[in-house]
Amino acid sequence: MMSSTAASETRVQRSRSRLRRALAAIAVAATALSGVVVTAGTAHAAENSLHGVVTGADTHEPVQGVEIVLVNYSSGVYEHATTDASGYYSFLDLGYGPDPGSYYVLADDPTGKYVSGYYNPSWTPIASNSTPIFISSLPASNVAFSFELLLGHSIKGELTLSPTPTTTDKFYLRLFLLDPTDSTWKPVESRLLDGPGPYTFGGVGPGAYKVYFVQYSGTDLYHAEFYNNKRELEDAELVVVTATAGAVGIDAMLTPNGPPIVERLAGSDRFQTSARIAQEYSSADVVFVANGLGYPDALSAAPAAVYKGGPLLLTRQNSLPAEVKAEIVRLNPSTIYVVGGTGVISAAVFNELVPLAAVTQRLWGADRYATSSTVFDEVWGGPAFEGGWIDVDVPDVFLADGRNFPDALASASAAGKLGGPVALVNGGSGSVTPELASLIDKFDTQHIRIAGGTAVVSAGIASSADALPGIDVHRYWGANRYATSISVNRAIFVDVGAPDVDTVFLAVGTGYADALSGAALAGNQGGALYLTPGTCVPQQVLDDINTLDPLRVVLLGGTGVLSLAVEALTPCAS
Incomplete structure (x- = not known):
């Protein structure tokens, strides 16, 4: 973190409003709300008003300096009292008791050692949830109200x-x-x-x-x-x-108002870049690991990582990079998903991952399409209770061509935004496979979103998907991979007026290595991922950045893949 000057801290509100702070349960040790006299040692006589002793729940010893406030149910703050060295407070010191009526009771420890709140009877920091106490006509009223403060x-x-x-x-x-x-x-x-x-x-x-x-x-x-x-x-x-x-x-x-801050996430190679991106996560219950020398399995893993709230880290087939292993150790996940069979991530790498989490599970199939379906089924399905399984509804599923990476990469963060997977298909085939159709039915999918034109995902796939019960098909495409990326992001982020796009990610459209882990990060941060040439930024992408008004633009990869001109958000000539 960058250094900064020390700043003194002051309370915005004075003592009466100090009680509106983050508070929680305060145990009531002894409460008598009407007609009961409670004494607290010989120094404290019975009184015709509200009085009691405040102690700490951790020590059961008196707490001095706690401010007790009576708030009239209809007119606001009535009066204050403060506990003495014996923890005792009384409103008799006013010279007269509170007028008969209903009151909120507030307690505040100004030191911040104990939590404070409104009586309800479990106590609450939220005024609207408080329970008033009733003080009857004087001199008959004699309300003894003692309680303990929970350690804050x-x-x-x-x-x-x-x-x-x-x-x-x-x-x-x-x-x-x-x-x-x-x-x-x-x-x-x-x-x-x-x-x-x-x-x-x-x-x-x-x-x-x-x-x-x-x-x-x-x-x-x-x-x-x-x-x-x-x-x-x-x-x-x-x-x-x-x-x-x-x-x-x-x-x-x-960050300042105006143009977004441009940052870069990069390492010396794709594995170090993957580890650097993982450092954006403070912790993770689930981590996905995929082969960084091939794109298919990682493309399916990225939106799955978004769904589980964890990063995607890259490995070699036969050796786990030290920096990647170090990041997994730091993140301390309970589950590691290894995406791909032994032909892409060896048994030796899998076995090296096993001690790093309570559960290490391999998700794989006979080919990239079967692996993609396995990821969909296993990640979005889940264990329920008594050894059974329960599946969630997955309203949105992206389909992308598994024979190449750009369109699937562009749709990964968008799929994550919608909480769904990217299912890889053989774009040249004539229909959705029976296995994928079964999953779409199993998860009650309503919208099939195709990334790419008919040249990459055939019209037959679209029509067969459209023929499935209850399915609407949406296709996002453009003249090239950059235009398809723009089409996907405009549909999911820009045109719907998404108010929460704090970060836009840029990845080079001619290579997948640095963007695979970045796609998972983009989805986890609710950000849009655009493909761009390595030397400039398409004007339509710049227009979208202006519309989304993000705090940051993050470049995925070093200057060898995204030049300083991209870092300067230089528009392409055409």
Whole structure:
């Protein structure tokens, strides 16, 4: 991560609104909501108001300095009280008790050691989910309300700017919590940073969170985004806090408004490039491995990797590159899928992969088309319960010619966007094979999307697919591989107004090596993958980039395959 100046951290909201932060369960140790007197040692006499003792659930010892707030059900905040060294609080210190009525009770530990929230009775950071307590007419009211605070955790990260900033503007961070009552995202806490630097949300309780970063003051120079590099809340990566652990490394790099930042992912060869692309994943439960010296199996593996949320790494037939093995070890997957038979990935390589995951499974068939069908069947089907199997619906399936790579490569990220596979077909044949037709029926597919014109995927294949029950056929094609790539991406990303394309990927259209792993990354990031010549970028691709307004354009491969002119987004002459 690039260095940045330290930034002081201030709360956006004062003490009364501090309680809206990311909070979770607070156990109620002893609660009496009406007509019960609770004393807390000889120093605390029975009182005609709300009072009690606050302790920590980890030590069961009193917690000093906790702010207790009564919020009138209809009019807002009524008054505050703070716990003393014995954990005791009382609203009698006001000189009079609260007026009779319904109140929300809030508790906040300003140190962030303990989580805080609204009483409900399991406690919640979301005001609308709180349960009011009732205080009856004085002097009869005597409400004893004691409880324990759950030990909190932190969400930590660092905000950086690219390029290195000269601005002293402030930046606003907001934490959203998934509300379990209605499955919506609710804002629960904010932070204001004086500039780029580290941040902490303390006192966070168990739950699923999302973090938003936006410029707060000064000229609007930077794109706002959610973690991890997403424009929209629904696409943001989950940040999970458990009862025993918080989250670290929740970083963001904001980029300037205007033209996208152009980056390059490359290594000294296709295997190192594959390993470099895998470094874009912080972890992965599933990893796919395919032969990097041939394209067919990797073309089927790329959208499967997208579906499983993992990377695609490349290997030689008879030896596993050291850098690829190192990346698999770092990712620590539970499952490795080896795509292709022993004729493309040897038993020796398979056996070297076995110790790296709990499960290592080979997906293969008699030829590239059978292997493609096996990937479709095994990856989109899945184990259910009691040893049985259950299959999901796969509404969209791409068909691409397995005799060459460009159209299948162009459709891999688009298929990933739709959650479906790329099924390789012999484009010169007259119909869809019975095996593929059976899979289309098995997964209740509705849309067959063909990448390429009739010269690469025959009219007979299209008509036989169209004759299958409940199937609509869509064909995307152009005068050449670049135009077909544009046609696919416009249909899936551009023309539908996709709001979440934060990254556009460019791969050379005359070779597949560097783009195979990149196609999986593009799909996992919701990005569009365009094919381009090695020396310029087609104007239509530049037009699409302008329409999609991504944060980044990522080139797959070194300057030997995508020149500095491509890096400069230089348009082709025609």
